[in-house]
Amino acid sequence: MLSMVVNGSEKDHNHSKHGSSEKKVKHSAHEHGVAEMNLALLGREVQIEISTPSFNLLGFEHEPNTADQKATLSRAEKAMKAPSTLFTFEGAKCAVEHVSIKSPFEQEGHGDEHKHEDEHKHKENKKAAHAHKSEDNKAEADESSHSEYMLIYHFECESSEENLKINASGLFSNFPNFSTIRTQWLSDKKQGSAKLTSKNSQLSIK
Numbered sequence: 237m238l239s240m241v242v243n244g245s246e247k248d249h250n251h252s253k254h255g256s257s258e259k260k261v262k263h264s265a266h267e268h269g270v271a272e273m274n275l276a277l278l279g280r281e282v283q284i285e286i287s288t289p290s291f292n293l294l295g296f297e298h299e300p301n302t303a304d305q306k307a308t309l310s311r312a313e314k315a316m317k318a319p320s321t322l323f324t325f326e327g328a329k330c331a332v333e334h335v336s337i338k339s340p341f342e343q344e345g346h347g348d349e350h351k352h353e354d355e356h357k358h359k360e361n362k363k364a365a366h367a368h369k370s371e372d373n374k375a376e377a378d379e380s381s382h383s384e385y386m387l388i389y390h391f392e393c394e395s396s397e398e399n400l401k402i403n404a405s406g407l408f409s410n411f412p413n414f415s416t417i418r419t420q421w422l423s424d425k426k427q428g429s430a431k432l433t434s435k436n437s438q439l440s441i442k
């Protein structure tokens with residue numbers, strides 16, 4: 237399992253070494269404007285994981301150099317850490333339980349603010365677990381002109397709701413570089429997928 241993860245991680249980041257055939261085997265292609273979101277509704281807990289090119293959040297993917305870029309990074313990470321402005325819930329009252337931001341950059345205030353994310357790993361599908369690992373290797377971001385963020389949000393809802401609606405319009409308005417978020421969701425009973433855009437930013441779980 238571990239070696240598979242390592243290989244996957246290299247594939248995701250070594251854009252220059254391989255031709256276009258690489259895309260077929262990747263779990264998620266690195267495509268600017270596009271992000272992958274995995275959402276799990278487990279009892280009263282909603283877990284959202286977004287794997288995205290840094291471009292969608294920052295407008296660039298390299299280590300920030302200029303004062304402007306550093307300010308952009310700081311503004312963007314502040315927004316990433318405020319999920320209540322990124323997502324709204326309909327059908328249940330849900331409060332942020334924790335936030336984890338996996339940045340490709342070394343910096344002060346690294347966003348991994350909570351430690352118990354591993355407890356939830358067994359509930360994730362394999363794809364999500366792979367994506368997790370690929371973000372952990374920061375050294376690779378320096379070798380490539382591309383980089384990615386992983387954003388993990390846990391919400392705790394007041395009741396377990398069968399017909400929950402989650403709207404990501406705040407995410408699109410805060411970060412207009414997002415054009416499409418390919419979403420896979422699963423609940424205790426069902427699963428599905430959706431393509432969210434700024435014009436169609438609501439995910440219905442039912």
Ligand SMILES: [Zn+2]
Binds near residue numbers: 290297382
């Ligand atoms: Zn890129």
